[in-house]
Amino acid sequence: MLKKVPNPIDRHVGSRVRMRRMLAGVSQEKLGDALGLTFQQVQKYEKGSNRISASRLQQIAKMLDVPVSFFFDGAPTGDMPTGGFSDAASSAYVSDFMSSSEGVQLTKAFVRIKSPKVRRRIVDLVESLAEEDTGNA
Incomplete structure (x- = not known):
């Protein structure tokens, strides 16, 4: 029997729920x-393996203090271009990062830094480390 693959939009909405919940x-x-669910059910929503109903999404949006539309920002569409690095692909990349605990920690710490000069140096450092890591692959 084939394993059922989650719908890309369900995965996207779930990852946005996770990102907002973590933030x-x-x-x-x-x-x-708060929703009358187990944490395992929340996990399935966040992975996209269980589809979130409209009424449940409305509850989640209210609890996480965002509009329902927040969960669809950057969602994949059927008419997305294939290939290249489109805005939607870029949004998915950022969404994946912000759905990780490291992404949330890094973002929270980074926005607390007041000096633009220090923030720029951190970006330069991270880019330098990424280049090194790519070079060693």
Whole structure:
């Protein structure tokens, strides 16, 4: 039997739920409790393996203090160009990063830095490290 692959839009919406939940500092368990779900059900929503109904998405949006449209920002569409680095692909890349705990930690710490000069130096450092890592691959 073939493994069922989640719909790309369900995966995108789930990753946006995860990103917003993490930015708000809410655990899967806490969100699940507020929705009357187990944390495992929240996990399935976030992975896109379980589709989120419209009414449930409205509840989640209210609890995480965002409009429902937030979850669809940058969602894949059927008419996306194939190849290249489109805006939608870029959004997905950022969304994936912001859905990771490292992405949330890095973003929260970075925005607390007030000096534009220091922020620029951090960006330069990260770019330099990325180039080194790519060169060693």
